[in-house]
Amino acid sequence: MKLNAQQVSSLYGQNVTDRSGSKIGSVGQIWADNAGEPTWVSVKTGVMGRKESMAPLQKAQIAGGALAVDYDKSTVKDAPTVDADTDEPLSTAQVEQLYRHYQLAPQPAPAAPPARERGRAPGAGEDLIRSEERLRVGTESQPAGTARLRKYVVSEDVHTTVPVEHDEVYVEREPISAANARNVNADIGEAEQEMTLRAERPVVRKETVPVERVHLTKDEVVDQRAIDEQVRREQVEADIPERSRRRR
Incomplete structure (x- = not known):
């Protein structure tokens, strides 16, 4: 089946x-051959990984919004694979391997990268780099600054108490009994007695x-x-004549 550019564009993501x-x-x-004709398609089979199975578009048909290939499911799943979302053209060795797997007659290897990124019109000039x-x-x-330790002297009032002793004197009187009177000097006259007091x-x-060890330390x-x-980014706008616009 020969697919046109609009059909090819609509196939991406379809079943x-x-x-x-x-x-x-x-x-x-989707890959195209040297003539720009869609030739191969990679299929995301849902298997874990970043690989996609390859299938030929030869005899493929579009029906009900899906792409129907002329092979059974196991043949496609066992086919050679490519990296998901690759934009590299198929090598000669890859193409030969695909032809052997699907038992197709060899044809010139498709030199163009995926059709989605090709299809440049003649005279289009150099690519714009965005x-x-x-x-x-x-x-x-x-x-971020300097940290310093500085020691200086301050005075503060301290209030405390301390116990102190002192002597107090008082007069003690003891009566003399008649039995002890003969042993006591009874002369009348002046006399005095001294006692040293302590305080x-x-x-x-x-x-x-x-009282304390102080130093500087730091944590990160x-x-x-x-x-x-x-930030700046470039945008690309296309100025296309109305009659040349693709109809979707």
Whole structure:
């Protein structure tokens, strides 16, 4: 079946069925031959991985929005594979392997990459390269200040108490009995008695003692800093005459 450009464009992502109508997968990529004719299609079969099975578009038909290939499901799933979303053309070795698998007569190898990215009209000129800026955010270390320890002297009032002793004197009188009177000097005259009294007073001394060891240390702390920046990107607009526009 010969597919036109509009049909090829509509196939991407559509279901692929085998000759009995059983679903195999969905269309991944389409390759064209040297003449620009769609020749091979890759099928996403749903198997885990990044590989897509290849199938020929020869005798394929579009029916009910799906692409029906003229092979059974197991043949397509066992076919040689390509990387998913590849944009590389098929090599000669890949094409020969596909022809052997599907038992097809060899034809010139398709040199064009997937049809979705080809189809340039003659005289179209050089490609436009669209560029854009990407924001790359990193960090750099820089001085953020100096930390110092400084020791200085302050005075503070201290209030405390200390017990002190002192002597107090009082007069004690003891009567003399008649039995003891003969042993006591009873002369009348002047006399005196002295007693030394003692009293404590507070005495203050000062001594210097070490009480604490102080030094500087640091920890690295990670914070999240919001970055607001503008980046530029290019856009490409097509100015196509109305009559030359593709009808969808």
